[in-house]
Amino acid sequence: MKNLYKLDHIYKTYKNYDTDYHALEDVSLELSEGEIIVVLGPSGSGKSTMLNLLSGIDSPSKGHILFEDIRVDQMKASELTEYRANNLGFIFQSYNLIPSLTVKENIELGKELSTAPLSVKDLIKQVGLESHASKYPYQLSGGQMQRVAIARALVKNPKVLFCDEPTGALDEETGKKVLELLQDMNGKYHTTMIIVTHNPSIADMAHTVIRMNSGKIVEIKHNKTIKKASELRWA
Numbered sequence: 484m485k486n487l488y489k490l491d492h493i494y495k496t497y498k499n500y501d502t503d504y505h506a507l508e509d510v511s512l513e514l515s516e517g518e519i520i521v522v523l524g525p526s527g528s529g530k531s532t533m534l535n536l537l538s539g540i541d542s543p544s545k546g547h548i549l550f551e552d553i554r555v556d557q558m559k560a561s562e563l564t565e566y567r568a569n570n571l572g573f574i575f576q577s578y579n580l581i582p583s584l585t586v587k588e589n590i591e592l593g594k595e596l597s598t599a600p601l602s603v604k605d606l607i608k609q610v611g612l613e614s615h616a617s618k619y620p621y622q623l624s625g626g627q628m629q630r631v632a633i634a635r636a637l638v639k640n641p642k643v644l645f646c647d648e649p650t651g652a653l654d655e656e657t658g659k660k661v662l663e664l665l666q667d668m669n670g671k672y673h674t675t676m677i678i679v680t681h682n683p684s685i686a687d688m689a690h691t692v693i694r695m696n697s698g699k700i701v702e703i704k705h706n707k708t709i710k711k712a713s714e715l716r717w718a
């Protein structure tokens with residue numbers, strides 16, 4: 484499969500008085516296009532830091548980051564903006580919807596800056612919100628709000644979708660529905676999905692599982708069999 488990201492001996496170092504603290508320490512990694520990648524690890528192990536480096540929100544203290552053979556760590560602010568606008572989508576544990584906009588309007592926001600957006604109408608259908616399109620966020624359940632957030636992130640048809648704890652605020656049934664949707668969208672649009680989670684069950688639906696501890700990658704596993712999200716056991 485085609486390589487999408489390459490991390491080459493990455494460090495993210497913070498100064499704490501006169502000692503160095505490595506949020507990431509010598510991390511090397513290659514990620515393939517079109518995969519579901521699950522990143523597991525205890526709190527403070529460097530998961531969000533790694534996501535922030537991949538998405539160019541933060542820059543490494545040392546090492547190279549390549550996206551399709553282009554150095555993300557050397558991009559200027561304007562290039563980073565363009566890189567994110569053209570290629571990346573984000574969803575978070577707290578859905579980050581605009582309360583004064585309807586479901587449809589929230590999703591339309593995701594089209595901003597996009598050159599080839601998907602149809603908002605089709606997406607609303609695919610995420611199962613047809614009968615909720617003119618509702619406001621406060622009228623929705625957590626799972627419904629997360630589905631709006633997913634549609635908003637996918638409407639520009641990004642190459643990569645970054646998901647930081649996408650099911651953290653959801654119960655098992657709702658969480659699995661959200662993961663099913665992500666899995667469907669990965670199949671349909673071939674979107675690379677990088678999912679950070681504390682829930683080890685989610686690893687069973689990944690093509691690749693990355694385990695982190697204390698700023699290091701301790702294991703990279705490529706699953707031979709991939710479970711459907713609906714069949715996951717829940718931790």
Ligand SMILES: Nc1ncnc2c1ncn2[C@@H]1O[C@H](COP(=O)(O)OP(=O)(O)OP(=O)(O)O)[C@@H](O)[C@H]1O
Pocket residue numbers: 497505506524525526527528529530531532533
């Ligand atoms: N701006 C900063 N200054 C100093 N230390 C930082 C900074 N940002 C992150 N860190 C430290 O880097 C380490 C990794 O943080 P990170 O947010 O990547 O962890 P995480 O694996 O995402 O944790 P969680 O599961 O709790 O979200 C933590 O020990 C954190 O305190």
Ligand SMILES: [Mg+2]
Pocket residue numbers: 530531532
């Ligand atoms: Mg985090």
